[in-house]
Amino acid sequence: MKNYTSFTVLLFCVFISINSFAQSVANYSIVFESFWETPTGDPVNGISTIPLPSNPHWSPLAIATHQTANSILEMGSAASAGIESIAETGDTTAFQNEVTANADADKFVIGSGLNVAQGTITKNIQISSDYPFVSLASMIAPSPDWFIAINSENLRSGNNAVNNGWKASFTLDVFPYDAGTEDGNGYSGSNPASNPLDVITSLLNQPPFDGVNSNMSHRIGTVTFNYIDSTLSKDDIDVLEHVSIYPNPSKGKITLSNLKNSDLKSVQVYNILGRLVKNIPIGKGLSKLEIDLSHLNTGVYLLNLKSTNKSATKKLVIH
Template sequence: MKNYTSFTVLLFCLFFSNIGFAQSVANYSIVFESFWETPAEDPVNGISTIALPSNAHWSPLAIATHKTVNSILEMGVVASAGIELIAEEGNNSTFQNEVTANPDADKFEIGSGLNAAQGTITKNIQVSSNYPFVSLASMIAPSPDWFIAVNSENLRSGNNTVNNGWKASFTLDVYPYDAGTEDGNTYSGSNSASNPIGVITSLSNQPPFDGVNSNMSHRIGTVTFNYIDSTLSLDDIDVLENISIYPNPTQGKITLSNIKNIELKSAKIYNILGRLVKDIPIEKGLSKLEVDLSHLNKGVYLLSLKSAHKSSTKKLVIN
C-alpha cells in the first residue's frame, strides 16, 4: 500500500502541475479585404483621387500576438524600424525580429500578399488568453511609406460563458497610414527620406485618399476576425474541480454534487494500476449523482471526470 500511495501522489502532482499552466487558446481566420480603388472605378468604396499604378499590390500581411496594448505597434509615435521597412518596402524581416525579441509578444505570423489593388488575404492564427492582442500591417504598394494596420485588437470578450471568453466573428474597417519616414504624395516607391522623421499619422481624407466624400473617413478595406473554435481556460477546468465528492473516504457509497450546470460527459473510476473498475452513467440535469461502490475492494482509486473539452482527476479512498 505504501508504494501504491506514493504512485498515486505522483500522478496527482503531475496532473495538477500540468493544469496549473493551462490557458485558453482560440483559433481564428483573419481576412483582409481591400477596396483600394478610385471613385470613378468604385463609386461606393473608391478612395484614391489619383489613378492607381499598374503594379498596385499589397505586401504579405504581418501579424503579431501580444500581451499588452501598444507593445508592438503604436500610432502617433515614430515608427519602429520594422514598421518602417514594411511601409516603405513591404519587407517583414525586421518587424519579425522585433516581435521575436519582444518579451511582451507571443507569435509572429505572415499571411500571403496580394498581387492586385483589390482582393483578399486570409491567414489562420492561434491566440492564447495570455497574449490576446493582435496587431497587423501591410504595405500599400507602391507608395512612399503608406500602409494599413490594426493596432492591439483584443480578442477576449470578457464573457466566459460564450466561446470560452473569446469574441465571436467581427469586422473592422481599416484605413491608410503614413509611417512618417519618407516624403511623397503619389504612388512611387523612390522618394527622399523625411527630415526630420515624422510620426505615424492617418491618411484618411488626405491626398490621395480623399475618397468620395472628404467629410468622412473613408475606409480602404476591412479586416474580419472569424472565430473558429477554442479550448477551455483554467477557469473552466476549475468548474470540474468544484464538483464535490462525499463522503471521501467512503464506506462504499459516494455523492457527486454541483454537476447540474456542467456539461459532464463521463465519470469513471480506475484503480491505481489504471484499470477501469466503474463507468458511472451520466444523466443531464441532475444536481447530484449518487454512486454505489460497495462492490469494490478497500483502497485508493482515481475518479476521472470529463466535460466536453477538459478532464479532471480526483483521489477517492474506500475504507
C-alpha cells in the same frame, strides 16, 4: 516574522484561485479585404483621388500577438525599424525580428501578399488568452511609406460563459497610414527620406485618400476576425508546477530551477496587496534563473509564473 490576518490569507487564496484557472486558446481566421480603387473604378468604395499605379499590390500581411496594448505598434509615435521596412518596402524581416525579441509578444505569422489592388488576404492563427492582443500591417504598394494597420485589437470578450471568453466574429474598417519616414504624395517607391522623421499619422480624408464617398469614411478595406473555435488547456499536469524556488524563505536572492521544457515566458511578483512590484521577462532555453528581490520589504509575496498557455502561482517569503 510578521503575523498576517485571516483577511490577508483570504486575499492570497482569491489571488491563487484566479491565477490557477485553465488558460484558453482560440483559433481565428483573419481576413483583410482591400477596397483600394478610384471612385471612377469603384463608385461605392473607391477613395483614391489620383489614378492607381500600373502595378498596385499589397505586401504580405504581418501579424503579431502580444500581451499588452501598444507594445508592438503605436499610432502617433515614431515607426519602429520593422514598421518602417513594411511601410517603405513591404519587407517583414525586421518586423519579425522585433516581435521575436519582444518579451511581451507571443506569435508572428505572415499572410500572403496580394498582387492586385482589390482582393482578400486570409490567414489562420491560434491565439492564447495570455497574449490576446493582435496587431497587423501591410504596405500599400507602391507608395512612399503608406500602409494599413490594426493596432492592439483585444480578442477577449470578458464573458467566459461564451466562446471561453473569446469574441465572436466581427469586422473592422481599416484606413491608410503614413509611417513618417519618407516624403512623397504619389504612388512611387522612390522618394527621399523624411528629415526630420515624423510619427505615424492617419491619412484618413487626406490626399490621395480623400474620395467622394464620405458615407464610408474613406476606408481602404476591412479586417474580419472570424472566430472558429477555442479550448481550455489543462493545468493538472503542468511543468510549471515543478519549477522550484530556493531558498524559500530567503533574504531576497532566489533561484528558479527546473525551467527546462516549462516554456516560461515571465515571472510577475505581487505584494501582499496584490500589486505588481516586478515583472521579469524570461529568455528561451534557460534551465534556471537567478532573481534579486533583496530591495523588497520583508513579507510574503506571490510569484506568478506564465508560459504561453498556462500559469502557476507560488508563494515566496522574504525575511
